[in-house]
Amino acid sequence: MNEFIAKKLGEVLAFERMQEDTLTKGKAAVDRAYGPKEVKAMLIDAKSLKEGIESIAEESEEWGDTVLKKAEKTGKKIADMRNVYLSEDDWDDPVEILEWSGAFEGGALVHWSLVAGGAEAVGLKEASTLAEKGLEAHSSILNRIKEIIRKAETL
Numbered sequence: 001m002n003e004f005i006a007k008k009l010g011e012v013l014a015f016e017r018m019q020e021d022t023l024t025k026g027k028a029a030v031d032r033a034y035g036p037k038e039v040k041a042m043l044i045d046a047k048s049l050k051e052g053i054e055s056i057a058e059e060s061e062e063w064g065d066t067v068l069k070k071a072e073k074t075g076k077k078i079a080d081m082r083n084v085y086l087s088e089d090d091w092d093d094p095v096e097i098l099e100w101s102g103a104f105e106g107g108a109l110v111h112w113s114l115v116a117g118g119a120e121a122v123g124l125k126e127a128s129t130l131a132e133k134g135l136e137a138h139s140s141i142l143n144r145i146k147e148i149i150r151k152a153e154t155l
Contacts, residue, residue, distance in 0.1 A: 001056075001060055001062070001063045001122070001124060002063075002118075003063070003066060004118055005063075005115065005118040005119060005122065005124065005127065006057075006063035006064075006066040006067050006070070007066060007067075007070045008111060008118055009056060009057065009067045009070075009127065010057075010066065010067040010068065010069065010070025010071040010072075010073075011070060011071070011074045011111045011114075012049070012053060012108070012111050012112055012115055012131075012134060013050060013057075013067065013068075013070075013071035013074075014071045014072075014073075014074035014075035014077075014078055015078065015104075015108040015112075016046045016047075016049045016050040016053065016134075017046075017050060017075055018075060018078045018079065018082070018104070019042070019043075019046040019108070020043060020046045020047065020050070021079075022082065022100075022101070022104070023039055023042055023043055023046070024043075025091060026091050026092075026097045027039070028092060029091060029092055029093060029094040029096075029097045030094065030097060032094045032155060033094035033097065033098055033148050033155055034144065034148065038144070042137075042141060045133075046137075048133075049130065049133060049134050049137065052126075052130045053067065053071075053130065056126060056127055056130070082100060082104070085099075085100045086100050094152075094155040095149070095152045095155055098145050098148060098149050098152070101141070102142065102145050102146075102149070105138050105145065106142065108134070108138040109135065109138045109139060109142065112131050112134035112138060113131075113135065115127060115131040115134070116128060116131035116132065116135060119131055
């Protein structure tokens with residue numbers, strides 16, 4: 001691992017933590033949008049990805065702290081952006097949460113792509129495999145958002 005990958009792993013860790021937080025805080029609205037089973041699967045994926053990143057960080061004596069510090073810093077940025085976008089009243093509105101989630105998922109995909117490329121370049125198999133799972137999970141969610149938001153007036 002190198003500093004670039006450590007920082008990017010920290011950033012995707014922040015995205016996975018925020019994914020869990022958003023789905024939990026907006027549970028009623030996201031359940032209406034996706035359905036409870038789909039939300040549960042999304043939470044399982046976020047938790048699995050989060051734990052995978054944390055495991056990589058724990059195993060790295062040299063870069064583990066960098067991963068965790070970057071996750072904290074990036075998590076604050078994402079939370080600040082979310083708090084600007086979503087007011088307290090918006091947490092019950094599936095459309096508002098889906099709109100925010102579209103931007104969020106795009107950001108998660110870009111960051112997971114950075115991890116994938118960096119991990120492949122230096123031969124970090126565990127991080128590369130995890131990045132592919134992250135890309136798949138967030139691509140799937142973004143595609144679902146696009147499907148669901150087209151029917152926004154029925155939510």
